[in-house]
Amino acid sequence: MATRLVFIFLSAILINNFVLSRFLGICPFLGVSKKTDTAVGMSIAVTFVMIMASIITWLLNIALDALGIPFLRTIVFILIIATLVQFVEIFLKKASPSLYDALGIFLPLITTNCAILGLALLNVQQNYTLLETIVNAAGAGLGFALALILFSTIRERMELSGVPEPFKGTAIALITAGLLSMAFMGFQGLVKL
Amino acid sequence: MTVVYSVLFMAILGIGAGVFLAFASAKFAVKSDPRITLIEAALPGVNCGACGFPGCSAFAKAIAEAKAPLDGCIPGKRSGVPEKLKVIMDTDAERLTALYEESGEDPEKALEKLLSSSGTEVKAAPPKPKRPTQEEIDSYKGKLKENSRAAVVFAILPNINCGICGSPGCAAFAIKVANKEENADKCVPGKRQNVPEKVAKIMALSQSEIQKIIEDTSGEPAEIKKKFES
Amino acid sequence: MAESKFKVLTNGIFKQNPIFIQVLGMCPTLATTTSAENGLGMGLATTAVLAMSNITISLVRNFIPDKIRIPSYIVIIASFVTMIDMLMHGFIYDLWKTLGLFIPLIVVNCIILGRAEAFASKNGVFRSFLDGLGMGLGFTASLVLLGSVREFLGNGSIFNYHLSDVKMFAMILPPGAFIALGMLAAFFNYLGIKRSKPKKAAK
Numbered sequence A: 001m002a003t004r005l006v007f008i009f010l011s012a013i014l015i016n017n018f019v020l021s022r023f024l025g026i027c028p029f030l031g032v033s034k035k036t037d038t039a040v041g042m043s044i045a046v047t048f049v050m051i052m053a054s055i056i057t058w059l060l061n062i063a064l065d066a067l068g069i070p071f072l073r074t075i076v077f078i079l080i081i082a083t084l085v086q087f088v089e090i091f092l093k094k095a096s097p098s099l100y101d102a103l104g105i106f107l108p109l110i111t112t113n114c115a116i117l118g119l120a121l122l123n124v125q126q127n128y129t130l131l132e133t134i135v136n137a138a139g140a141g142l143g144f145a146l147a148l149i150l151f152s153t154i155r156e157r158m159e160l161s162g163v164p165e166p167f168k169g170t171a172i173a174l175i176t177a178g179l180l181s182m183a184f185m186g187f188q189g190l191v192k193l
Numbered sequence B: 001m002t003v004v005y006s007v008l009f010m011a012i013l014g015i016g017a018g019v020f021l022a023f024a025s026a027k028f029a030v031k032s033d034p035r036i037t038l039i040e041a042a043l044p045g046v047n048c049g050a051c052g053f054p055g056c057s058a059f060a061k062a063i064a065e066a067k068a069p070l071d072g073c074i075p076g077k078r079s080g081v082p083e084k085l086k087v088i089m090d091t092d093a094e095r096l097t098a099l100y101e102e103s104g105e106d107p108e109k110a111l112e113k114l115l116s117s118s119g120t121e122v123k124a125a126p127p128k129p130k131r132p133t134q135e136e137i138d139s140y141k142g143k144l145k146e147n148s149r150a151a152v153v154f155a156i157l158p159n160i161n162c163g164i165c166g167s168p169g170c171a172a173f174a175i176k177v178a179n180k181e182e183n184a185d186k187c188v189p190g191k192r193q194n195v196p197e198k199v200a201k202i203m204a205l206s207q208s209e210i211q212k213i214i215e216d217t218s219g220e221p222a223e224i225k226k227k228f229e230s
Numbered sequence C: 001m002a003e004s005k006f007k008v009l010t011n012g013i014f015k016q017n018p019i020f021i022q023v024l025g026m027c028p029t030l031a032t033t034t035s036a037e038n039g040l041g042m043g044l045a046t047t048a049v050l051a052m053s054n055i056t057i058s059l060v061r062n063f064i065p066d067k068i069r070i071p072s073y074i075v076i077i078a079s080f081v082t083m084i085d086m087l088m089h090g091f092i093y094d095l096w097k098t099l100g101l102f103i104p105l106i107v108v109n110c111i112i113l114g115r116a117e118a119f120a121s122k123n124g125v126f127r128s129f130l131d132g133l134g135m136g137l138g139f140t141a142s143l144v145l146l147g148s149v150r151e152f153l154g155n156g157s158i159f160n161y162h163l164s165d166v167k168m169f170a171m172i173l174p175p176g177a178f179i180a181l182g183m184l185a186a187f188f189n190y191l192g193i194k195r196s197k198p199k200k201a202a203k
Helices: A002-015 A026-031 A036-066 A070-095 A097-103 A106-112 A114-125 A130-158 A170-185 B002-027 B035-042 B056-064 B081-090 B093-102 B107-118 B134-146 B148-156 B170-178 B189-193 B195-204 B207-217 B221-227 C005-011 C026-031 C036-060 C066-091 C093-102 C104-108 C110-120 C125-155 C174-202
Strands: none
Touching: A002 A130, A026 A106, A026 A130, A026 A170, A026 C026, A036 A070, A036 A097, A036 A106, A036 A114, A036 A130, A036 B002, A070 A097, A070 A106, A070 A114, A070 B002, A070 C066, A070 C104, A097 A106, A106 C066, A114 A130, A114 C093, A114 C104, A130 A170, A170 C174, B035 B056, B035 B081, B035 B093, B035 B107, B056 B081, B081 B107, B093 B107, B134 B148, B134 B170, B148 B170, B148 B195, B148 B207, B148 B221, B170 B195, B189 B195, B207 B221, C005 C125, C026 C093, C026 C104, C026 C125, C026 C174, C036 C066, C036 C093, C036 C104, C036 C110, C036 C125, C066 C093, C066 C104, C066 C110, C093 C104, C104 C110, C110 C125, C125 C174
């Protein structure tokens, strides 16, 4: 049992990294990764929302299945995520105004982060138990954080290198992400689930 | 039955989420200081940059934090803005919040109330200067090609197109100045950048000297500006 | 604001192309372009949702209170996505299976929410429909382009029509997606730079 949990955790962070393998959460990945401190703040917020959202959606999913209305899953899940993000925004504004200011526009943008909805749907698709769901969510958040922070450190350096004109901005970021993704492919087969 | 369940489930979920958020926003409410809002309402709102800050909002914030002089707003001097700002800064936060709420969170109303109750004589604010439209800016920029002296004047202007001088944009103003129809003093943001002195220099040049400047710099405004930087 | 209706439509294809200019909707772009056909399927599904949600939001824009407009838009969009999901499940099962998780993820495609907020909430029904259609077509065209590039380099075919024997498998895998899109983005940037250079010289 414990090994299965470790496998799920490792898989979410390294082998099937949410950003670099599953292509979830690309928009904030490209958008927030220009500076490392915003990257760290964003990662914390996303991980928190991921874990909370996974738990609540998992519980609601039981109700959906029991009432025979599984088709409402997408709508219900996204509503929960939107509500949760709104709550995090309200709470942060009071509890830590500096972090709230630092995250700025990116906080409401977590709602449209495909990683969170994707995670919630994956948990359901793979029929995880509640504990497995939580572990998966934690792993996903950490994987997202890893990819984002690694990428931001590279990007901060790239600001100072001589990038050819057509490649400046998104283009070189994407190519770098591709190389990073290639590096992560080295983890394939590390753990057999 | 599925329809009933769907409707019921969504209704409960929607109401639940709404109630939860309403409760959270009430419990975690942050009382924002209306001081900055009131200061902003007192400013002309032209975002000309004469105060040295990037826009009126930034200046308002700086005033509230006592990081800017009360008379920093040059276009506002004529309409008594420094006096208004003094009144706002001298009032304590509680009174400001109370006034703000009384006026239904309308900054203009709250400001009026505050000023009339403090007995300060308030000059009516002059009508806000009109910012030129993009078409006007572009059309006058095109006309600069016909008037090389105006082009040189344009190069040393702040190029913010704030409209305080009364002309539709910096290019239009440059043409008028070159034709001696306007006084360079009218450029309020330019005062910081020594525009009147630079214009005096330009007007003293002969036409052939003007031509030389244009040739040397290929008409690039940034290069022309460098020539007048002492 | 009196943009001709035709301009509203073509805006989304060239001037404000969602992928290459606005850099929105990256997740499905990278994930579903393993072949031209998949890209086309995903693009058309997104276009359908875009068009329908734009119409609906435009219809009800005057009845939604300002404070809850974003959650309302999300619910409307999610409903249409669920419909498209079920239709694809029933009628084009193979494509549905390939696109998998990314069909429900159309909900969080920033393009749809973005257009709802920027256009449909402020314009009439027919123009919102045109805007949604235009953005969707621009999105689809970009997806098909990227999908074709990846399929051609990775499998030697386009739309399953065998063309060459070059098979760089890496192009179909995640790294290939990033790199192919990056190269395409650089290429379009280069075109944009070239276009503005002659204008600068004339000045």
